[in-house]
Amino acid sequence: MINRAASQIGRRLRQVRRVWLAEGPEGISRRARTVLAEQIRPKTALSPVLPADVIAADLTRPFQPPMPSAKQGEPIAVNWVMLPPSPGSGGHTTIFRIINYLQSHGYRNRVYFYDPYLGDHQYYESVLRTYYGFAGPVGNVGETMADGNAVVATSWPTAYPVFNARCAGKRFYFVQDFEPYFHPVSTASILAENTYRMGFHAITAGRWLSEKLRAEFGMDADPFDFGCDTSRYERRSGFERGGIAYYARPGAARRGFELGVMALEIFARRQPDIDIHIYGDKIGTLPFKTVEHGVVNPDRLNEIYNKCFAGLSLSLTNVSLVPHEMLAAGCIPVVNDAEHNRIVLDNPFVRYAQPTPEALAAELDALVSEPAFDSLSRAAAASVNSATWDDAGARVDEVFRRVTRT
Incomplete structure (x- = not known):
């Protein structure tokens, strides 16, 4: 036993020495914190959906809610079921762009929070009021939802309480991404996938999702096109271009953070005089x-x-x-080449590259070396001037009116 202990101590000391030489004290600290986090992390994590809601959702015997038709000239009442928002949430920003458009066109919108984490709903309601400008009623899914013409799930956890609810209203699903991909193959990925089998009518952010949900799950699905807030994002004079920007989200695996960092490391070696602007999250030390x-x-x-x-x-x-x-700002996006990106973006000024560090870096390198960049930038900015969020809102309005009148 003593010999085994001595062997393990020697092994760890040699490992610490290698890490110190390769990565310095930061490498030691990072590994120590990782080990500690694994030791204190509960073996079962909090679930984004209450198990009782999953158990109650018998997909073989769906509840058939009364669906009062929206009468011509009467306001359409919509219950939106959502996870509590944080300021700046991209998903909530899109939802409330649509809600605020509908509100301005005579809808009665209500928001219901679904929160398995038991947060402070008074705080979240204040976020809706001050950050997203929502002035309608706000409640909790645990209370009885009012009858409406439409009841809308906005993410896979919220689909379960919407499926189980006994209020009147046609069931809709506001789908902004294919959420089973947010999880490794697991209970969570299966539970997320099952929500596409609940018989809801999908309203999707872009055509890729509607085509996927129709083909793979037989869902009724209508897409809306992404808008662009050109009152906030625009090409301006008086700025000298000398950098590239990177949207960094290490906590969101679907944003490919590690791949992006490797591509930028190659780019930084080739273009050391070009500033690399990183936003989205605080990252800390990188190898460039x-x-x-x-x-x-x-x-x-x-x-x-x-x-x-x-x-x-x-x-x-x-x-x-x-x-x-x-x-909109005349900054050319470099995007990983994939069907879902090409279908939704559908813009000739987007640069696509294979998802390898070398290919992404090469595309960035080509753009900063482009001799006719100014004219390219102007044309790119002009290409999104017609894409507005009012168009997206009008499309969702059309879907609600058509489906709730059938």
Whole structure:
């Protein structure tokens, strides 16, 4: 036993020496914190959906709710069931762009929080009021939902309480991504996939999702096209371009953070005089020089884009809003080449590259070396001027009116 202990101690000391020489004290600290986190982490994590809601959702015997038709000239009442929002949430931003459009066109919108984590709903309601500008009624799914013309799930955990609810209203599913991909193959991925079998009518962010849900799950699905807030994101004079931007989200695996960092490391070696602006999250030390911005508001982000030739925006599932915002500012987005990105973006000024560090870096390198960049930038900005969120809202309005009148 003593010999085994001595062998293990020697082994660990040699490992510590290798890490110190290769990565310094930061490498030691990172590994120690990782081991400690694994030791104190509960063996069973909190679930994003209450098990009781999953058990209650018998997909073989779905409840058939009364579906009062929306009468011509009467307001359509919509119950939106959502996870509690945080300021700046991209998913909630899109939802409330649509809700606020509908509200301005005579709808009665109600919001119901679904929160297995038991947060402070008074705080979350204040976020809705002050950050997203929502003035309608706010409640909790644990209370009885009012009857409506439509009841809308907005993420896979919320689909379960919507399926189980006994209030009147046609069931809809506002789908912004293919959420089973958010999880490794697991109970969570299966539970997420099962929500597409609940018989809801899907309203999807872009055509890729509607085509996928129709083909693989037989869902009724209508897409809306992404808009771009060109009042906030625009190409401005007075800025000298000398950098590239990177939307970094290490906590969201679908944004390919590690792949992006490897691509930027190659790019930084080739273009050491080009600033690399990183925003989205605070990252810390990387193996190349960066200008780190963390979380920024839209006005500051537009300034960053106007200082950059190009931006790296990786989407391993449905595309984010970032490429359209970059384009509006005349900053050319470099995106991983994938069917879901090409279908949704559908813009000739987006640069696609195979999802390898070398290919992504080469596309960034080509853009900062482009001799006719100014004219390219102007044309790219002009290409998104017609894409508005009012168009997206009008499309959702049309779907609600058509489906709730049948």
